[in-house]
Amino acid sequence: MTNAEGRGHNAPCSNRDFDFFYQGLENEQLLVQRCTGCGTLRSLPSPGCEACASLEWEPVELAGDGEIYSYVVHHHPPLPGFASPHPIALVIMGEGVRVLGAMDGTDPSDVKIGGRVKAEFLRRDTVAAFRFRAL
Numbered sequence: 001m002t003n004a005e006g007r008g009h010n011a012p013c014s015n016r017d018f019d020f021f022y023q024g025l026e027n028e029q030l031l032v033q034r035c036t037g038c039g040t041l042r043s044l045p046s047p048g049c050e051a052c053a054s055l056e057w058e059p060v061e062l063a064g065d066g067e068i069y070s071y072v073v074h075h076h077p078p079l080p081g082f083a084s085p086h087p088i089a090l091v092i093m094g095e096g097v098r099v100l101g102a103m104d105g106t107d108p109s110d111v112k113i114g115g116r117v118k119a120e121f122l123r124r125d126t127v128a129a130f131r132f133r134a135l
């Protein structure tokens with residue numbers, strides 16, 4: 001298992017809020033936060049709940065299925081580990097929370113708002129990652 005700087009993952013940009021997310025990717029789990037005060041799911045990770053202001057939360061694994069809410073196609077600048085152009089989608093997951101993810105590996109012409117996607121796991125060099133694939 002990778003364990004750069006004792007964090008349990010090799011993601012180059014992380015912090016205390018994001019470490020659980022990247023640790024989940026190491027185990028091929030797509031994790032979001034669930035507020036233990038009110039149950040609201042949130043992604044991107046943050047220290048507090050925007051619904052009830054609680055600072056208490058727990059990680060929850062998503063099933064990985066969702067529907068594209070919106071997307072952009074990234075053309076420039078080139079990103080290490082990504083082919084360009086590649087879509088980036090905001091996906092409404094089956095659990096109701098929206099998750100932002102790359103869709104490299106899917107032709108941009110196959111990406112449609114309302115289209116169904118599934119999360120899949122991969123490594124970008126030494127970093128555990130996920131992306132959405134159009135179904």
Ligand SMILES: [Zn+2]
Binds near residue numbers: 035036037040049052
């Ligand atoms: Zn809450």
